[in-house]
Amino acid sequence: xxxxxxxxxxxxxxxxxxxxxxxxxxxxxxxxxxxxxxxxxxxxxxxxxxxxxxxxxxxxxxxxxxxxxxxxxxxxxxxxxxxxxxxxxxxxxxxxxxxxxxxxxxxxxxxxxxxxxxxxxxxxxxxxxxxxxxx
Numbered sequence: 010x011x012x013x014x015x016x017x018x019x020x021x022x023x024x025x026x027x028x029x030x031x032x033x034x035x036x037x038x039x040x041x042x043x044x045x046x047x048x049x050x051x052x053x054x055x056x057x058x059x060x061x062x063x064x065x066x067x068x069x070x071x072x073x074x075x076x077x078x079x080x081x082x083x084x085x086x087x088x089x090x091x092x093x094x095x096x097x098x099x100x101x102x103x104x105x106x107x108x109x110x111x112x113x114x115x116x117x118x119x120x121x122x123x124x125x126x127x128x129x130x131x132x133x134x135x136x137x138x139x140x141x142x143x144x
Contacts, residue, residue, distance in 0.1 A: 025062040025087060025117030027053055027109065028080040032069025035076040044101045046077070052106060060114035070096075071135035077101050078132070079109060083118040092119020098132035105130060 029050055030036070036046040050066060057064045062084075070078050075098030083092030095118050097109060108127040115121035123131075 023085040025084045025113045025120075026082040027057070027062065027064045027113055028070070028082060029053065029064060029066045030068075030070040030076070030078040030080075031066045032073070034073040035069070035078055036066075037076075041076060041101060044077075049077070049101075049106055053110065056110040056114065060110070062113040062117065072096075072098060072132055075099055075132050080134075081109065081113060081117055081123075084116065084120065087117050087119030090119035092117065094118070094134075095123070096132045096134045097127065097130050099130050 034040050038044070038046060050064070053064045070080065072078055077100045079097045079100045081095045081097060083094065097105070100106060100109065105127065108124040112121060112123045112127065
């Protein structure tokens with residue numbers, strides 16, 4: 010017997026969301042001088058407003074040795090199409106930021122293929138994040 014999933018409210022229309030780590034290492038100009046961390050978030054938010062995806066910041070996501078970390082979460086439509094959250098590490102330069110913007114603007118996980126060069130920056134989420142997601 011087929012099962013049907015009914016999404017109500019905001020979950021039905023949830024856009025692609027970028028979760029930008031700004032914990033102990035990500036976004037820290039003392040640990041990563043020469044990177045405009047605040048400018049990166051401003052750029053992501055401006056692109057999100059223009060292209061219809063969301064940007065949130067959060068405390069430490071865990072893989073500090075791979076800072077800056079950005080998690081690209083699929084939209085509701087992307088999740089229905091099989092997309093899952095994708096963790097991007099070492100996201101500190103303008104080119105990587107632009108690739109993340111283009112991917113999110115195109116629909117993100119499940120709806121658009123990521124740029125091939127961005128795939129080189131994909132990282133595994135920390136074990137505790139994988140355990141939390143199964144609860």
